[in-house]
Amino acid sequence: MTQDELKQKVAAAALDYVKDIPLIGVGTGSTVNYFIKMLADYKSTIEGAVSSSVGTSERLKKVGIPVLDLNEVGTLDIYIDGADEINPRKQLIKGGGGALTREKIIAAASKKFVCIADGSKCVDVLGKFPLPIEVIPMARSYVAREMVKMGGQPVWRENFVTDNHNHILDVHNLDILDPIELEKTINDITGVVCVGLFAMRPADVILVSQGDEIKSW
Numbered sequence: 001m002t003q004d005e006l007k008q009k010v011a012a013a014a015l016d017y018v019k020d021i022p023l024i025g026v027g028t029g030s031t032v033n034y035f036i037k038m039l040a041d042y043k044s045t046i047e048g049a050v051s052s053s054v055g056t057s058e059r060l061k062k063v064g065i066p067v068l069d070l071n072e073v074g075t076l077d078i079y080i081d082g083a084d085e086i087n088p089r090k091q092l093i094k095g096g097g098g099a100l101t102r103e104k105i106i107a108a109a110s111k112k113f114v115c116i117a118d119g120s121k122c123v124d125v126l127g128k129f130p131l132p133i134e135v136i137p138m139a140r141s142y143v144a145r146e147m148v149k150m151g152g153q154p155v156w157r158e159n160f161v162t163d164n165h166n167h168i169l170d171v172h173n174l175d176i177l178d179p180i181e182l183e184k185t186i187n188d189i190t191g192v193v194c195v196g197l198f199a200m201r202p203a204d205v206i207l208v209s210q211g212d213e214i215k216s217w
Ligand SMILES: O=C[C@H](O)[C@H](O)[C@H](O)COP(=O)(O)O
Pocket: 027, 028, 029, 030, 031, 032, 081, 082, 083, 084, 093, 094, 095, 096, 097, 098, 099, 100, 103
């Protein structure tokens, strides 16, 4: 099976989690894009969705699902999103597509976060995938220097601006042995808007497609 076929397979498995739920949170990325396409057939049960990016909002509207403001909706029953890396404790690296801040907000405001991915995203220790950090533009170099002090190699994602008009640093070479501690430490750096480490609020359910199987934990 190709990676795209695996993404489609796991996206289809996520549909079971949104049956009979009127309001859902929807993440960003190529895996979730398949899920959104499949949602077209579920229009009758889903009345609206809170979206994690401008791109996702456009896709949701295309399949006829109204996009709602999180402030109007309150707590969501379910949030479906992908990930760049997943460890056995359901902790994640996210933000490869730059949507980490809104994704983290929706995850925080949701009762159940279901993370969907193909098997290539599973690791024992997070950090092979460069860790995205959204920063206020004027703080970019300062935050980069702080990350160098922590042993990382930050790379500015040039020619990319987030939906919140900020910049992204992708930090290479971090061996993330204590994800919660690192998330707290990076959160404390002035100028950081959000780090793409989802450790304090991990996923609740992981669905992973591996060959013909869907593994969940
Ligand atoms: O900002 C992007 C998100 O965190 C995505 O969920 C993540 O990058 C995974 O995307 P994909 O499904 O394309 O691998």
